[in-house]
Amino acid sequence: VIADAVTSLRRYAVIGVGAIGGYYGARLAAAGHELHVVARSDADHLRRHGLRVDSVDGDVDLPAGSFAVHDEPAEVPPVDVVLLAVKTTIGPEAAAALVAPLAGPETTVVAMQNGLGVEAPLAAVAGGPVLGGMCFVCSNKVAPGHVRHLDFGSVTFGQHTADGRAAGLTPAVEAVAADFEKAGVRVSRLADLAAGRWRKLVWNIPYNGLSVVLDAGTDALMADPGARTLVRQIMGEVLAAAGACGHPIPERFADEMLEATAAMTPYDTSMKLDALAGRPLEIDAIYGAPLAAAHDVGVAMPRTETLAHQLRFLDARPTKRRHSVRPAI
Amino acid sequence: VIADAVTSLRRYAVIGVGAIGGYYGARLAAAGHELHVVARSDADHLRRHGLRVDSVDGDVDLPAGSFAVHDEPAEVPPVDVVLLAVKTTIGPEAAAALVAPLAGPETTVVAMQNGLGVEAPLAAVAGGPVLGGMCFVCSNKVAPGHVRHLDFGSVTFGQHTADGRAAGLTPAVEAVAADFEKAGVRVSRLADLAAGRWRKLVWNIPYNGLSVVLDAGTDALMADPGARTLVRQIMGEVLAAAGACGHPIPERFADEMLEATAAMTPYDTSMKLDALAGRPLEIDAIYGAPLAAAHDVGVAMPRTETLAHQLRFLDARPTKRRHSVRPAI
Numbered sequence: 136v137i138a139d140a141v142t143s144l145r146r147y148a149v150i151g152v153g154a155i156g157g158y159y160g161a162r163l164a165a166a167g168h169e170l171h172v173v174a175r176s177d178a179d180h181l182r183r184h185g186l187r188v189d190s191v192d193g194d195v196d197l198p199a200g201s202f203a204v205h206d207e208p209a210e211v212p213p214v215d216v217v218l219l220a221v222k223t224t225i226g227p228e229a230a231a232a233l234v235a236p237l238a239g240p241e242t243t244v245v246a247m248q249n250g251l252g253v254e255a256p257l258a259a260v261a262g263g264p265v266l267g268g269m270c271f272v273c274s275n276k277v278a279p280g281h282v283r284h285l286d287f288g289s290v291t292f293g294q295h296t297a298d299g300r301a302a303g304l305t306p307a308v309e310a311v312a313a314d315f316e317k318a319g320v321r322v323s324r325l326a327d328l329a330a331g332r333w334r335k336l337v338w339n340i341p342y343n344g345l346s347v348v349l350d351a352g353t354d355a356l357m358a359d360p361g362a363r364t365l366v367r368q369i370m371g372e373v374l375a376a377a378g379a380c381g382h383p384i385p386e387r388f389a390d391e392m393l394e395a396t397a398a399m400t401p402y403d404t405s406m407k408l409d410a411l412a413g414r415p416l417e418i419d420a421i422y423g424a425p426l427a428a429a430h431d432v433g434v435a436m437p438r439t440e441t442l443a444h445q446l447r448f449l450d451a452r453p454t455k456r457r458h459s460v461r462p463a464i
Numbered sequence: 465v466i467a468d469a470v471t472s473l474r475r476y477a478v479i480g481v482g483a484i485g486g487y488y489g490a491r492l493a494a495a496g497h498e499l500h501v502v503a504r505s506d507a508d509h510l511r512r513h514g515l516r517v518d519s520v521d522g523d524v525d526l527p528a529g530s531f532a533v534h535d536e537p538a539e540v541p542p543v544d545v546v547l548l549a550v551k552t553t554i555g556p557e558a559a560a561a562l563v564a565p566l567a568g569p570e571t572t573v574v575a576m577q578n579g580l581g582v583e584a585p586l587a588a589v590a591g592g593p594v595l596g597g598m599c600f601v602c603s604n605k606v607a608p609g610h611v612r613h614l615d616f617g618s619v620t621f622g623q624h625t626a627d628g629r630a631a632g633l634t635p636a637v638e639a640v641a642a643d644f645e646k647a648g649v650r651v652s653r654l655a656d657l658a659a660g661r662w663r664k665l666v667w668n669i670p671y672n673g674l675s676v677v678l679d680a681g682t683d684a685l686m687a688d689p690g691a692r693t694l695v696r697q698i699m700g701e702v703l704a705a706a707g708a709c710g711h712p713i714p715e716r717f718a719d720e721m722l723e724a725t726a727a728m729t730p731y732d733t734s735m736k737l738d739a740l741a742g743r744p745l746e747i748d749a750i751y752g753a754p755l756a757a758a759h760d761v762g763v764a765m766p767r768t769e770t771l772a773h774q775l776r777f778l779d780a781r782p783t784k785r786r787h788s789v790r791p792a793i
Contacts, residue, residue, distance in 0.1 A: 348677060349777055359780060365773035368766075437697075437766040444694035448678055451688060 144168050145215035145314065150208060150233050152177055152186065154274040155247050156220030157282035159290070159320065160202075161188040161195040166318035170202035171211045173233070178206050180279040190284035192319060209236040216311055218268070219257065220247045222409075223420035227256035235260040243307045245292070249339065249405065250420025251332050251428065254295035264307035265295040267328045269335050273402055286402070289321040291335075293328030299381065301327035333377035334384055338392055339421050341369040343406035344442040347416065347449065354401035357393075365438070367393055372436040376429035406446075416450045418443060473497050474544035474643065479537060479562050481506055481515065483603040484576050485549030486611035488619070488649065489531075490517040490524040495647035499531035500540045502562070507535050509608040519613035521648060538565040545640055547597070548586065549576045551738075552749035556585035564589040572636045574621070578668065578734065579749025580661050580757065583624035593636035594624040596657045598664050602731055615731070618650040620664075622657030628710065630656035662706035663713055667721055668750050670698040672735035673771035676745065676778065683730035686722075694767070696722055701765040705758035735775075745779045747772060 146169040149160035156172070164170035164186075174181055185199040205211050217237045219230060230246075230253070238244050240262035246253045247268040258265040273286035292312050294302035302308075303326050312322045325331040345356055345366065356362045370389035377384050409416050422443035429436050477500040478489035485501070493499035493515075503510055514528040534540050546566045548559060559575075559582070567573050569591035575582045576597040587594040602615035621641050623631035631637075632655050641651045654660040674685055674695065685691045699718035706713050738745050751772035758765050 345774075349774060351777070351781075355781070356777070359777045361773040361776040365770060368769075438770045440697075441694060441767045441770045444690040445674075445678060447690040448680070448685070448688045452680075452684070 143313075143317075145310075146213075147171065147216050147218065147314075148173065148208075148211045148214040148237055149218045149220055150237075151219070151221035152181060152280070153220065153222075153276045154282060155270055155272070156218060157186060157276060157280075158188055158190070158272065158274045158284050158288075159218065159220070159247065159270075159315070159318075161186050161197055161282070162318040162320055163314065164197050164202050165195045166314070168314065168318070169214075170197075171205060171214060172202060173205045173208050173211060175206065177279040178204050184280050186280050186282075188282045188284055190288075191286060192284065192288060207236075208233050211237055213237075213239060214242060216243045216245060216314070218245050218247050222414070223248050223250050223253055223417045224415040226419070227253075231256040231260045238262055243311060245311060246295075247290075248420065249335075249417050251336060251424040253420055254328070255297075258295055258297065264305065266292050266308060266311060267295060267332060268292050268311075269331060275408070286400075289323065290315055291323040291325055291331055293325030293331050295328055299329045301330070327382070329380075330377075330382040330384075333373070333380070333382045333425075334388065336377075336421070336425055337370050337373045337384065337389055338396070339404075340373050340425065340439055340442070341366040342396070343404045343417075343421055344439075344446055345369075346404045346407040347410045348442065348445045352401040352403060352407075353396050353399070357397040363393070363397075369438045369442070372429075372434075372439050373425070376425060376432070376434045376436055379432040379434045380428050410449070416446055418446050418450060422446065472642075472646075474639075475542070476500065476545050476547065476643075477502065477537075477540045477543040477566055478547045478549055479566075480548070480550035481510060481609070482549065482551075482605045483611060484599055484601070485547060486515060486605060486609075487517055487519070487601065487603045487613050487617075488547065488549070488576065488599075488644070488647075490515050490526055490611070491647040491649055492643065493526050493531050494524045495643070497643065497647075498543075499526075500534060500543060501531060502534045502537050502540060504535065506608040507533050513609050515609050515611075517611045517613055519617075520615060521613065521617060536565075537562050540566055542566075542568060543571060545572045545574060545643070547574050547576050551743070552577050552579050552582055552746045553744040555748075556582075560585040560589045567591055572640060574640060575624075576619070577749065578664075578746050580665060580753040582749055582753075583657070584626075587624055587626065593634065595621050595637060595640060596624060596661060597621050597640075598660060604737070615729075618652065619644055620652040620654055620660055622654030622660050624657055628658045630659070656711070658709075659706075659711040659713075662702070662709070662711045662754075663717065665706075665750070665754055666699050666702045666713060666718055667725070668733075669702050669754065669768055669771070670695040671725070672733045672746075672750055673768075673775055674698075675733045675736040676739045677771065677774045681730040681732060681736075682725050682728070686726040692722070692726075698767045698771070701758075701763075701768050702754070705754060705761070705763045705765055708761040708763045709757050739778070745775055747775050747779060751775065 148171040149156045150173045152174045181204045186197040188195040238261035245266040245268045269291040272288045274284040294305045296302045475498040478485045479502045481503045510533045515526040517524040567590035571592045573590045574595040574597045598620040601617045603613040623634045625631045
């Protein structure tokens with residue numbers, strides 16, 4: 136039994152020790168996996184004080200020295216899995232550059248990121264499988280080396296394919312999902328990653344953007360009949376684009392999501408949190424890529440495009456930066 | 465000569481003594497016309513202290529007693545012309561009720577208001593001609609009985625018809641336009657009022673709404689390539705709707721308006737001023753009516769509709785009222 140447990144433990148590199156990387160990295164290390172983190176501004180703090188997660192699912196305290204801290208990806212020894220947990224705002228080239236030194240043929244790369252198309256630039260530099268990991272989690276980095284996990288926490292994994300078709304439930308998906316599951320994280324396994332990405336956009340595109348442009352929570356949006364209508368219309372555009380891109384989603388999925396959001400405890404979207412903190416907004420990944428994909432198949436998304444233009448305007452405005460910009464890693 | 469001048473003087477009633485009614489009412493009175501104003505909260509102040517306009521085109525000071533102040537339209541004696549100068553946010557029924565007691569067969573009613581369709585409810589209660597008066601003016605009521613006129617000031621007049629077709633340059637239009645002109649106001653005379661209303665919407669629909677939703681001036685909107693693209697796309701929707709409604713506007717009109725706006729001194733739109741002052745926004749007249757008209761002829765205006773939903777959300781939100789709401793009259 137001990138031998139089995141040992142052989143199942145693997146080496147993880149986590150790039151970015153923020154709300155996502157800090158939370159899941161700590162859980163994996165606590166479960167016994169060897170953890171390497173790549174951090175920039177927080178590296179010294181992590182080396183000296185370790186990583187602490189206050190979590191509704193049980194706190195985790197990783198003492199200094201119990202995991203390896205690196206300033207650059209090139210310093211990390213070969214690992215089994217790389218979790219890329221930086222905001223997409225660094226751009227696809229920078230994301231690929233972070234992953235490239237670690238992405239040998241035996242290594243699985245997981246894009247723990249929002250939006251559409253985030254895996255493709257990683258696949259271009261990776262020798263092994265590339266997965267998408269879609270997190271449904273309420274967590275925040277409250278200070279260097281200190282993450283607060285407030286609610287939810289599940290991750291949906293699927294494997295990227297060059298042509299966007301379903302990869303099926305691959306060994307790489309199964310292995311990573313099993314590691315997370317054993318570390319106490321609720322997981323879902325997806326045969327068709329692109330379909331899953333589109334389904335997540337059905338929620339993210341209306342709620343992320345409107346919460347920023349209208350400075351509103353999901354509860355306020357759902358309580359206003361016009362805003363609710365607009366959310367549903369935008370969802371309709373995402374369904375049309377997804378269908379035309381080969382990933383049909385039934386209309387009732389949008390209706391159910393609308394109902395579920397109206398019923399759920401209101402919380403701020405990730406883009407709202409970014410806006411409040413003065414961080415750059417993930418507009419390219421959540422809006423730009425789906426709009427480009429829809430355009431390629433001849434589908435108009437005028438409401439989504441309106442929202443994207445508005446977000447880019449707000450993102451570019453210097454006065455919106457109410458707090459200091461936090462570095463991407 | 466004296467006899468001619470005297471016979472051309474007429475009796476004007478101005479309903480609402482704000483930025484519009486106060487400014488043009490003062491100019492008409494200063495030119496010798498008999499002025500009756502209908503005011504609510506400001507009536508006592510106007511009776512005791514008169515009406516003062518600080519204007520880039522020359523100040524006007526109407527002493528107390530030099531014009532008549534009424535609390536209700538029913539108190540006003542028969543007049544030649546009624547200028548309705550209240551915000552459209554009072555709604556069509558209330559607007560018609562304000563005008564009805566004054567609108568005999570010999571009386572011309574002028575809707576000095578924004579938006580589309582504001583004349584129809586007045587025509588339903590008026591015995592004489594109903595005009596639209598579209599003001600291009602930068603003025604503010606800075607205190608009761610005190611208006612500041614900062615820039616511009618022209619008014620475009622046209623006569624309403626039940627079927628929306630061109631009325632031509634009617635005697636009523638000519639008479640009112642001549643009075644304003646002699647009072648020192650630059651005027652334009654429109655043969656086709658509905659066409660003029662649509663042309664004004666080409667500017668008002670994008671700039672009013674975006675200036676509020678994005679909390680931005682026209683200069684900031686024009687400096688951002690995405691916002692500029694969005695403005696032009698929204699203008700395109702207005703052109704399509706206007707054309708389908710029988711009032712074609714050439715594409716170059718939108719391009720010229722875009723260029724002119726980029727070149728002009730930035731100023732806040734009327735809706736932005738309303739939002740800043742915590743007043744209700746003129747959403748029905750500027751968005752609701754054009755959207756309904758477009759819908760009736762089968763034209764989609766998804767970007768305009770998005771903006772309208774966003775504005776209604778912001779308008780309904782209690783926290784947006786940063787200052788006390790100023791009464792409509």
